[in-house]
Amino acid sequence: MGKIKGFIEINRQNEENIPVKERIKNYNEFAILLNEAEIKKQGARCMDCGIPFCHSGCPLGNLIPDFNDMVYKGEWEKASKLLHSTNNFPEFTGRLCPAPCEKSCVLGIVNDPVSIENIEKNIVERAFKNGWIQPQPPKKRTGKTVAVIGSGPSGLATSQQLNRAGHNVTVFERDDEIGGLLRYGIPNFKLEKNIIDRRLKILEQEGIIFKTNANVGVNYDIKNLDYFDAIVLCGGATKPRSLPIKGIESKGVYQAMDFLTQQTKIVFNKPIDEKKISAKNKNVIVIGGGDTGSDCIGTSNRQGAKSVTNFEIMPKPPGSRSEKTPWPYWPLQLKTTTSHEEGCERNWLINTKEFITDSDGNLTAIKTIQVEWEIIPGQRPKLIEKPNTEKIWPCDLVLLSLGFTGPETILSKQLGINLNKKNNYESKNYQTSIPHIFTAGDMRRGQSLIVWAISEGREVAVQVDKYLTNVSYLQTKGAGDIPLV
Template sequence: MGKIGGFIDIERQDESNIAAKERIKDYKEFTITLEEAEIKKQGARCMDCGIPFCHSGCPLGNLIPDFNDMVYKGEWQKASEILHSTNNFPEFTGRLCPAPCEKSCVLGIISNPVSIENIEKNIVERAFANGWIQPNPPKTRTGKTVAIIGSGPAGLAAAQQLNRAGHNVTVFERDDELGGLLRYGIPNFKLEKQLIDRRVKILEKEGIIFKTNVNVGVNYDIKNLDYFDAILLCGGATQRRSIPVKGIDAKGVHQAMDFLTQQTKALFNKEIEGEAISAKDKNVIVIGGGDTGSDCVGTSNRQGAKSVTNFEIMPKPPLHRSPETPWPYWPLQLKTSTSHEEGCDRNWLINTKEFITDSEGNLTALKTVEVAWEIVPGKRPKLLEKPNTEKIWPCDLALLALGFTGPETTLSDQLGITLDDRSNYKATHFQTNVPHIFTAGDMRRGQSLIVWAISEGREAAVSIDKYLTSTSFLATKGDGDLPSI
């Protein structure tokens, strides 16, 4: 498995990027692919661990040492088969996943971990380029019908798995295009949309039916779902968090997802809803330090913002893994994204107190205060304001990237679905209190990662398959089954 001593002799090599000043001129992906020989060397760094913790770090249970070894040996098609046995869409995770597998890589204890995510992306892209990923419709049909509401990664993964089991699957999407947040929540420079379309064409040829512009319970009568033998709800966690401060309704204060959605739609000459949001020639402040906030930074720079500032209410993480999150746990560690590198003034322990406006209600500035966190064992952390630290920041556009509070209740109200104490759709083994209705992804577990969404969709498919047929031969997490791709 891998090259003996490869992890000693070979240094980690990551992809390079087009220079920031050049890449912000458009919305294309900007990574520069490594040569095949170098990628094979990166696969050779895998240690053949007795207990490969990367498996447990990956929510999908990807068979990482196995496909690394195939890459090292130049067996790319076998690598693709192994990768697809646990992951329906490695072209998405290979670009967007924060790679918890790498954070739990045993090599990471003493050196830089194996570049698992980049290897994964190169495997799937080589598989597409060589025509190894072909439609594989089931040989027989069960006659059972399944409705999947939501075409994000959870819904798409479940659809492919259930279709493989022979069920007739229909996916409903309320937007005009498929993909959920992959389509309109992730900027094109991180995920070019033809990659979604490329995969959807495979799924369509396998027999899955997709219906867009269908908002179940709004413009599609909920009673129409009575036709289906089982229903899977994968609508995501789309209730956006706000902050209850003076001036929140000012002209120029917008939710991050509205800003990102508009930009993607504009890129493809689609009609946008509501007021046009632009960062051009404006002082932009992004409130929230997560991935969505980072995406707003990169988009603002591409739109020609005058300045971009980022606020985070939490303390600045350490440059290296914190002792509080030792290996193999997900580390508390500073993350600097490519968007941050393109230009951004980052500020930690800052709390917004007021959005200041002119006489016409237009945003002109933000008032903030510095904060600290009081940590008492056994109690919730307490936020404290530091006296005499108020500051006024010039601002024409404020973007709220504060995460999501849970799923919308349109479907739960009409279908009679019980919610849990976090306002998510409650389910046991993905089955709700209504026996033929299941739920998965962010709608069930709350705001999370794409890799978790795919895992949830796959696992929910197993539960639905068992409900419909009393058994299931679908692959479960990391079981090593190798269905055709």
């Protein structure tokens, strides 16, 4: 590596954020990029650790120590080429990935890990700014046609890879805009939507055709897909989990995704179909302590909520890595997001028993009970309610962010594809029981992460390419054999 003792001499430096009071006035991104000198120093913290566990920590197998070294030496264009050889969209992961690579960084055993995610973001932002990211249309076309259903990160990665292999790719998306959860699920303050548009321009220039407002199986007849030599289903897993308890029908209880999608449409002055769900001047309770819950907290504060309270049924994780998840595993550890920092009261080991309403059916409060988990070896943990711990929480808006039960089944039913035990689309090596139909992303693996969606898109593309032409030269995980200038 460039600087042998960099990891001893230099401390980790994170990005600064715009102060909370300022940033919650709008829906813009609020991280301030480090300057070039500082980010080069961060690259120098990468050690010559011998076995870079970060390679396997990253589902894409990003070649992290190599691009860290290039950044340290100021070889930005070379770093961008290397990064793009394994990751189609580092601008998404560089902003939104929980960075399993950093959790498996060797330096992380004794010190703060290398700020890999931030380095990735800086590489790709510099590359866009300098015009290094240019369309790479294929030199030859194979004459084969592929339909990709769904335009989230898995559909986009699939289509870019297959198009680069020379196939003619058409992407069908039921929404009015391309991007999947990146577009309407993840709030603008985490990912500004011009970041998606900038990449889409490249994909279009490479020759990919995008059809929006095409809900396959609903307003777009499935028979039209007969034209295609292969089909890849990348429809996501967005069937929301509900809370079937008394009062669930109350006016004031909403699914998180309805709230988040609506807010992003409002940011872009798009018409919304339903009545506005507003947190303004309300006491908001967000049920569910994951990423979606965190996004609801950030959005509620931006809308001007009077108070925001968060419930989680699981115990509060430890402040530092639990002994049950030693390095280099993904740690069980308390996560405090920038949305949490913006203001909310977090409660753990709490279960919701009832939504309480007035005589007109308007939500007025929630009834909860404290719980604990009984652990019996070899059995699933058992939820125990603690007697005499009921509590009434006055509130006017409840947002349910309880995860997702799986993908929608309209495509599986119409195409005759089985679901597996976990309710996801069944496949073997990404191929369904119908030979020319493949599947990838959350639809295949269940709700997951952007980095996994991109990884699945790259993997399925290889299988489709082989199916169409018997051979594939597409790369999946970092093989490091691209010609570096």
